């Protein structure tokens with residue numbers, strides 16, 4: 039959907055001193071005090087140092103987020119050829135969010151989800167979920183992480199449930215595997231939780247049915263109950279409605295919403311399903327292994343008390359300050375390799391580079 043701009047990017051720069059000085063030039067006065075000239079006037083080096091220190095003391099990237107991906111890279115090597123599935127992806131997901139990841143085939147969505155699920159390890163960058171560092175955790179922590187922190191729902195209904203167990207037995211299984219000791223009482227509690235989860239997701243009537251006796255939608259809703267069994271912080275779902283018709287898909291999505299609203303579980307769904315992508319508050323688009331844009335929706339009430347959902351699309355700015363301009367914008371202005379930038383008090387102007395044309399500030 040988008041093209042990259044200006045030496046392919048619009049770069050704010052991450053080096054703190056450079057950021058603070060804004061690419062300024064420095065001079066040393068007769069008194070030996072160094073000053074720096076930038077667009078906003080002359081600042082002393084001491085002032086710049088104070089700014090840099092203030093930045094350092096600010097909250098760390100992703101400090102409050104449940105999921106943090108910081109310049110995440112995943113390179114696969116197949117037959118001697120390297121594929122960069124993730125190319126420095128940044129993403130923050132807050133606790134209790136219900137959000138969707140979208141993107142063209144091959145953009146890196148499943149790779150990201152597998153990393154977040156603890157099934158795959160990134161090549162570089164940083165990623166953490168609920169305080170677990172996904173790059174450095176040892177085998178024991180990885181096991182605990184996959185058992186207690188994340189639940190997973192796959193697209194293929196057959197992959198989510200064991201065919202020879204009933205829906206209730208499927209939900210009980212992860213609780214048993216969690217290995218918490220306990221006698222008859224624990225057994226009764228596990229059974230009660232399975233019943234409660236299946237009821238909550240609207241498939242209580244499938245309690246004693248095996249997957250073969252359930253529809254695809256019922257199986258996916260039971261799969262969500264399985265994913266919730268050990269009360270994870272987050273559920274990850276890869277195309278959970280991909281094999282279903284739209285009406286059934288809506289029912290399955292409603293179950294994710296129920297889990298999110300009733301239990302406060304954070305839900306991240308990879309989807310090509312527009313109905314799902316449009317039903318969540320936040321939809322993040324991945325392109326070429328990076329987050330490219332996102333749509334945020336909120337409810338507005340007009341003067342008659344009528345509620346409507348308003349969607350706003352944002353371009354994402356990564357940690358290095360890169361931003362991808364939508365391709366229809368770059369096409370419309372024939373922007374190819376570089377742009378002129380103009381910093382205004384409340385926005386940044388982006389101008390096509392047309393040699394011979396007046397500079398932006400001279401155009402009005």
Ligand SMILES: Nc1ncnc2c1ncn2[C@@H]1O[C@H](COP(=O)(O)OP(=O)(O)OP(=O)(O)O)[C@@H](O)[C@H]1O
Pocket residue numbers: 114115116121122123141142143144145146147148149150
């Ligand atoms: N195990 C692997 N070995 C080699 N290349 C891989 C592997 N897994 C993924 N890739 C490659 O990484 C890139 C991203 O793949 P990924 O499956 O994450 O994309 P996706 O966005 O989920 O696509 P789709 O929507 O089709 O599922 C693709 O080019 C893919 O071919």
